[in-house]
Amino acid sequence: MKGKKTQIIRDYLFNGNGSEMAKKLKLSNNKISMVLKGEQKLSVEAIGILLTEYKVDPNWLFDNDEESPLKFVKVEEPERKYIELLERHAQAMEKLAEYQNSKIDQLKKSGTSSNIQQ
Helix, strand or coil: CCHHHHHHHHHHHCCCCHHHHHHHCCCCHHHHHHHHCCCCCCCHHHHHHHHHCCCECHHHHHCCCCCCCCCECCCCHHHHHHHHHHHHHHHHHHHHHHHHHHHHHHHHHCCCHHHCCC
16 A cells, blocks of 8 residues: 555545544554655554444555545445344334333223232
């Protein structure tokens, strides 16, 4: 990965702020400056952070096209569906709790509260 790609990453992900980029990628300001100039390469740890936390597409990161726009890994559809299912489950559990509480209140009001364990 060359300096041009790190400049694109800095500009897009860190609003052009090299110090912020260095901090988030766990690098010194001097190191990030040298990387941005193309004099050094990013550390394995910094690359790992870009891939895992920022979802930068590894194919984009390591291709030789210095002019291509920044690309991200797409979130897989099954992952989205899983999140939606969890949200729907949580909503259903809330509704169930509301229903159960309303039934308990009805039983208390009808005078059969002795059957309800406190």
